[in-house]
Amino acid sequence: LAPKEVSLVEIGHKWKAKVLKGVPPPKVTHEEKKMYLLTMFPYPSGSLHIGHLRVYTITDALNRFYRLNGYQVLHPMGWDAFGLPAENAAIERRIDPAVWTKQNIAKMKQQLSTMLANFDWDREVTTCSPEYYKFTQEIFLELFKHGLAYQKDAEINWDPVDKTVLANEQVDAQGRSWRSGAIVEKRKLNQWFLGITKFAHSLQKDLGTLKEWPQNVKTMQKNWVGESHGTEVHFSLSQRALQPVKVFTTRVETLFSVQYLALAIDHPLVQEASLTDLELQSFLDLAKSLPNDSKEGFLLKGIRAHNPLSHSTQFEIPIFVAPYVLSGYGHGAVMGCPAHDERDFAFWEQSMPGISPLPSITHNGCNTERFSQLPYTKKSGILGPSAAEFAGMDVNQAAQKIAEELERVGKGKSTTNYRLRDWLISRQRYWGAPIPIIHCESCGPVAVPKEDLPVMLPKVHSLATKGNPLKNMAEFVDAKCPSCGSPAKRETDTMDTFMDSSWYFFRYTDPKNIKDPFSHKAASENLPVDLYIGGIEHAILHLLYSRFISKFLASIGKWEDKQGTGEPFKKLVTQGMVHGKTLVDPTTGRFLKPDEVETTSCSDVIIKETGQKPTITYEKMSKSKYNGADPDKCIESHGPDATRAHILFQAPISDVLSWDETKIVGVERWLIRTVNLSEAICSNCFEFDSEYVVPATLSGEEVVFHNKVQKLLESITLSFSDSLSLNTVISDYMKLTNLIEAAHNSQNISLNLIMNALKILITSMYPVAPTVAEEACDILSKKLSWSWNLYEWPSMQAIRQNAQVRYNVVVNGKMRFTHCADKSFIDDRECVIKTLTDSPAGKKYIGDKVIRNLILKNKVISFVVE
Numbered sequence: 001l002a003p004k005e006v007s008l009v010e011i012g013h014k015w016k017a018k019v020l021k022g023v024p025p026p027k028v029t030h031e032e033k034k035m036y037l038l039t040m041f042p043y044p045s046g047s048l049h050i051g052h053l054r055v056y057t058i059t060d061a062l063n064r065f066y067r068l069n070g071y072q073v074l075h076p077m078g079w080d081a082f083g084l085p086a087e088n089a090a091i092e093r094r095i096d097p098a099v100w101t102k103q104n105i106a107k108m109k110q111q112l113s114t115m116l117a118n119f120d121w122d123r124e125v126t127t128c129s130p131e132y133y134k135f136t137q138e139i140f141l142e143l144f145k146h147g148l149a150y151q152k153d154a155e156i157n158w159d160p161v162d163k164t165v166l167a168n169e170q171v172d173a174q175g176r177s178w179r180s181g182a183i184v185e186k187r188k189l190n191q192w193f194l195g196i197t198k199f200a201h202s203l204q205k206d207l208g209t210l211k212e213w214p215q216n217v218k219t220m221q222k223n224w225v226g227e228s229h230g231t232e233v234h235f236s237l238s239q240r241a242l243q244p245v246k247v248f249t250t251r252v253e254t255l256f257s258v259q260y261l262a263l264a265i266d267h268p269l270v271q272e273a274s275l276t277d278l279e280l281q282s283f284l285d286l287a288k289s290l291p292n293d294s295k296e297g298f299l300l301k302g303i304r305a306h307n308p309l310s311h312s313t314q315f316e317i318p319i320f321v322a323p324y325v326l327s328g329y330g331h332g333a334v335m336g337c338p339a340h341d342e343r344d345f346a347f348w349e350q351s352m353p354g355i356s357p358l359p360s361i362t363h364n365g366c367n368t369e370r371f372s373q374l375p376y377t378k379k380s381g382i383l384g385p386s387a388a389e390f391a392g393m394d395v396n397q398a399a400q401k402i403a404e405e406l407e408r409v410g411k412g413k414s415t416t417n418y419r420l421r422d423w424l425i426s427r428q429r430y431w432g433a434p435i436p437i438i439h440c441e442s443c444g445p446v447a448v449p450k451e452d453l454p455v456m457l458p459k460v461h462s463l464a465t466k467g468n469p470l471k472n473m474a475e476f477v478d479a480k481c482p483s484c485g486s487p488a489k490r491e492t493d494t495m496d497t498f499m500d501s502s503w504y505f506f507r508y509t510d511p512k513n514i515k516d517p518f519s520h521k522a523a524s525e526n527l528p529v530d531l532y533i534g535g536i537e538h539a540i541l542h543l544l545y546s547r548f549i550s551k552f553l554a555s556i557g558k559w560e561d562k563q564g565t566g567e568p569f570k571k572l573v574t575q576g577m578v579h580g581k582t583l584v585d586p587t588t589g590r591f592l593k594p595d596e597v598e599t600t601s602c603s604d605v606i607i608k609e610t611g612q613k614p615t616i617t618y619e620k621m622s623k624s625k626y627n628g629a630d631p632d633k634c635i636e637s638h639g640p641d642a643t644r645a646h647i648l649f650q651a652p653i654s655d656v657l658s659w660d661e662t663k664i665v666g667v668e669r670w671l672i673r674t675v676n677l678s679e680a681i682c683s684n685c686f687e688f689d690s691e692y693v694v695p696a697t698l699s700g701e702e703v704v705f706h707n708k709v710q711k712l713l714e715s716i717t718l719s720f721s722d723s724l725s726l727n728t729v730i731s732d733y734m735k736l737t738n739l740i741e742a743a744h745n746s747q748n749i750s751l752n753l754i755m756n757a758l759k760i761l762i763t764s765m766y767p768v769a770p771t772v773a774e775e776a777c778d779i780l781s782k783k784l785s786w787s788w789n790l791y792e793w794p795s796m797q798a799i800r801q802n803a804q805v806r807y808n809v810v811v812n813g814k815m816r817f818t819h820c821a822d823k824s825f826i827d828d829r830e831c832v833i834k835t836l837t838d839s840p841a842g843k844k845y846i847g848d849k850v851i852r853n854l855i856l857k858n859k860v861i862s863f864v865v866e
């Protein structure tokens, strides 16, 4: 092929306008062939980063693939536009967050079009627009109506930098804010919560139905919900006026080894005792700063507890206050079994000197000495003599019998506990959807009537400080009680932005609805989402909240799914991160800027100043490491098609992608070759039969060619529809290109068959490289005065039996060489003799000798010569 100047950038520009008009309508559209392809909508932060480019390339390619296959694809896009980043940026720049957000959306939309991402823009949603948040508020009010939105005083996580409350989920294990990184403080405030725990069981159970979710995400969800089956046990107290202490245990069979009770620092009993006990007060002050795994304890004086199944009537169990007991879990109280639990053992070591642990589970039912190594935490063994009438039972049976007995005497029951807490949605910030509630002195919190929605977020002239300016805006705060008409105060908290993103995929199904968030019909027809693609960073919160809201909306009849679980996402794919090439000076350990290095003539990278080689690694992109990549620049210098193909080619979609722009030359060369190949094949100027179908008989070489083409087509098709192995799609394209090039050079394959294969290549490339595919299609159509529908996925054709036979050629009884030819080859004796005696091997073994006889039998050609 003559190399030709093809500019992928130019091709990209040339076709951009056309491609942007929308994906061409597929030829066949079956009502039942529907696909809801969802990609996590971005924060309008101002520019697309390379991670966005990656995920939108994936969904865009899939979108085009499914349309070419005749699906009606829903491929919408929108903006998760409320939230702190916008607000903080607006404060810094002293501009209205609404204006800032709008500018960013415009810019990012432009970038999306540059990368040729084809979204259903007529379904665009922006969560900060009143048309959208009106319905976020309506959904809040539905929750309120159903008792699932409520206010309570809560010890909350206060982010001192962003000056707002954070959900537990937004605080990391080190106690830092997920956003600002500040150490979070505890404060007590009256806050709004959503009753997600009412759905805890279904959130846990239905994970089992999500067959097409990655296991790691399901495990994270499961742990987050933290369902735990156990028993509630009531311990009565020596001060009989007091309520018994309830504990939650998953090991009720250890009841006879309880040696103390431990209470969380805000347990009601502790709070009450602290009113009169100064020592306890100072312990509680100290406890606030102790780490969670601390084994400090404070013995409550003058009060003891009684084991509910003990035959002794004495109150012999001491009660401690211990920070290791979590206040939010179970009943905030633990029955301490030093002999059988690690944490209790550690506590006992520190706080109960001189008392030995009392195991109640034994190896064989009598010999407790065998467990010299306490604590014995295995859930197996036989209950020992201390277990009264349960002695001799194995642990599982004992657990059941003890629970039954507790229930019978009214001192306990089986229960299920969850780690999941209700969702705190109050935010004391401006840039969010106002909570649509009016507080009235006589009626309490009252819902804003539906016809008064949205509660508009008032404009602020300058957002000078962090915190909530709404509080100080009398015109916002002062309102009339919708119920009794007396003067009342509007709620000034705004909603957590996870609330906005928990239902946006419903809105996409019916984005223009002005009456309701969405219609029952539109949602039920389109949901659940067939394929949801997004970042692993949303594996817990966003997905959990979305599942909750979807289930809630299903439970109140707003939509209906075939499975009846209310699960919103059928298949989930988490795309991997993009890491940037990071250069480090090996002597100083300093991160190097790209312009501090150069490439030598022997293509080594060296540090300009020192001539040393830098250490190269791939790491999470960050400004301080100078390893970021700008999607715009890449598209500008290589064109959108090459950029997209490069992204897909470099790594399987769920793996980390190590971004190295220099490696793009490979796909660039391939794309140019496809254009050149189209030109070259056309320049033969033959009459291509536009009605061409692969004929029934093909030559042996043609069969081989045909089969290879079909196998590659099958592999490409399955990669898109099944395995989502999009990196191998690119390598399959390359193989197909090589195959066609070789066939074209070999001259043994009919041009019609080659042209047919070229059409397969070009159409199947379209999802990834739409402009190059269209350019190639254009070349062929122009030169050959026929056109084909590029927008129809090539149908797969049967693999042909290979007609080639390998014949063994025997000369005077000796097997000399082999010859490949059609089955029909031996039908023509003259042709056999001529072909074989002319072949190089034939010349050697037969030469000019006289042929006396020729026997043709099966795959053996036998010469008798003299």
Ligand code: ANZ
Residues within 6 Å of the ligand: 228, 248, 249, 250, 251, 254, 264, 324, 325, 326, 327, 328, 329, 330, 331, 332, 333, 334, 335, 336, 337, 340, 341, 377, 417
């Ligand atoms: C007695 C016992 C004996 C326990 C034993 C364990 C082993 P999961 O599985 O996470 O639900 N627990 C209960 N409430 C607690 C609280 N508020 N803070 C800290 N720990 C608490 O754990 C349940 C177990 O955690 C319960 O079972 C209880 O200790 C403890 F050999 O009760 B166990």
Ligand code: ZN
Residues within 6 Å of the ligand: 440, 441, 442, 443, 444, 481, 482, 483, 484, 485, 486
């Ligand atoms: Zn009122």
